[in-house]
Amino acid sequence: MIYHGKSKSTHSYFLSSEYEPTSPADALFHIIPAPLEKTVSYGAGTANGPQAILNAAYQLEAFDGKSYPGDLGLFTTPAVDCSGKIEQALSNIEKTCKTVFDMGKIPVVLGGEHSLTQAPVRALANIRRDFGVVQIDAHADLREDYNGDPYSHASVMHRILDLDIPLFQIGIRNLCKEEIEVRTKRGVGYLDAREIAKNGIPAELLPEDFPKNIYLSFDVDGLDASLMPATGTPEPGGLTWWQALDAVEACTAGGRKILGIDVVELAPRPELHSCDYTAAKLAYALMGIASRA
Template structure:
């Protein structure tokens, strides 16, 4: 199998030799349109997730196109659009500024006047990222295509979820797979922190009617209290509870059906790769022991895909390549293929 070039400066250059999964599909003929957002401005621990889209793209030709679960829905067309150069350029500029703000917080517990000005600049730039993703997703939806996003850190899909919230007037749910609850309010002062994505989703004018979280095992008291205050609207399947159920022989199939039953007819899947056990994402920015195996995650997607519900969009975030080998990109590409496949199937394509 031919591998995608690895010495390109951007995905846009790499696609000249073949698209995602080495498919030659054009934007016009594809039903699933992928947008790369190489962005990690507010990351507060490990870095490298802005290189995730390229790592996934480079590894994607290694994925065989036939899948035993859903056949060959790729024939409807998966296309990764060229990157908006704003993302990588602005990410490089703002990340340096954001790190100075984080350092000031860590050293003094507050922000100097200069850091407050820097924080404002970072927040403006992050808001522009959200706006660009929003406008891009609106254009994809206007073409009656299915939007998918490849981050980047987990702040990147807010604009996409906002666009879908307006299209469906909030009549859809979010399946959030992650190690973290991501419900902090403006973490470290950053309005669009990667640790605040689901809090920001809940604050949308026409917010999704339901948020179902899976794999959560690292969260603060503020987030736990917010979950409890929003029972009914937010259902969190903590990793500890899931594992306890498995240890008591409940069965993963039973757990997955409980999760999917909580979701409405239309579903957006937001997948942070650190929802998986760190063996599958060793270089992700904020790895946490525990989590889902690859097969547990794909089985959950399978239960969703066979439930009669429709995946209206999705994202895959926080994949970060290592210095040696492309394991993280390989795992990310295979999870992306599953997300694309089930999105296609639940929209009437494939099996």
């Protein structure tokens, strides 16, 4: 099958239709496929997300609507080995991300379940502490553990707080009592989906005292379920495409920089290849925002 003159097949690196792979030393963006799927609790399939995004990225254009982020260099690593126990899988992701951070480059981790975010954040925290995590998501992911598992995707942001990293949440619309209490106790900032629906995205979204450097974690279920049904727990009432991008751009107001990115929780479905494309376009759009910040 042909889409816009580009063949639909398996691709090993991001946006291979537009760019030859750049050497690691010359690429600003290091795309890291991380097919982690260990703790999913509803819909499955996140292990297939990274390859689906790479395949769909072949259909993208180099121009993201504002700039050409690919001109700054795209290097796609081999998929991280996530076959063992989750602790080993997270360690493998952390090592890969640390190499990228050590080079002064921006890792773009393609998931895989949301549990993986603790790995790049740990890698960055071992190098510098002057950053905060911005999470776009339908769920707060602030449980101490879920079904007894502290590495659960439902606990990943609690693990971030355990590292004493500031956290700001955007688009949340499903919380349990424990998570509401954690937000209050740990001083977690947030702009939830209902408030966004009522009042939109402010020009400067993050608190003034939030760190000037950001690690951005984007769970695709932060998007409305009508736009992103191919995810483990699609939630109604989510962000539109433009709200999501406006929110990320607002996070970079005041000179803030994006140091790392992940796009997680795509669970591809054969009849919904539009979701694969949306996730790929999202990853590239986030690179564009990072490059312009």
